[in-house]
Amino acid sequence: MHDTPMRNTTTIAVVDDDESVRAALKSLLRSSGYDVRTYCSAVDFLDANAPAATHCLISDIQMPGMSGLELHEQLAAMGFQIPTIFITAYPDLGAHIPRLIACLPKPCDADKLLACIDTALRQ
Numbered sequence: 001m002h003d004t005p006m007r008n009t010t011t012i013a014v015v016d017d018d019e020s021v022r023a024a025l026k027s028l029l030r031s032s033g034y035d036v037r038t039y040c041s042a043v044d045f046l047d048a049n050a051p052a053a054t055h056c057l058i059s060d061i062q063m064p065g066m067s068g069l070e071l072h073e074q075l076a077a078m079g080f081q082i083p084t085i086f087i088t089a090y091p092d093l094g095a096h097i098p099r100l101i102a103c104l105p106k107p108c109d110a111d112k113l114l115a116c117i118d119t120a121l122r123q
Helices: 005-009 019-031 042-047 068-077 110-122
Strands: 011-015 035-039 056-060 084-088 100-105
Touching (some): 019 035, 019 110, 035 042, 042 068, 056 068, 068 084
Parallel strands (some): 011 035, 056 084
């Protein structure tokens, strides 16, 4: 994987109700040079007005309240077309979703996730 100059100005949002997942992804992505913002729920992500500053979204599918799929639909309804990577215990749930880059199983492989992010940012 090659480094790109845009990494340090690229904001990746991580939305997951599991604090340990958020912390692990934040550490991985920051060490890879990305600006990372974490949110414990889809509602927190929306309330923070985060979609406007997000270049790539990594979200769990199954979360209390608004699911990752519902978040994806809400973003589309609001006019945001953020490349999305779902991480989930049920990867088949992400099939046929527009702007979906990948649906990775938990725990996700770091190299595969970083490759998916590179793909997302090239679109």
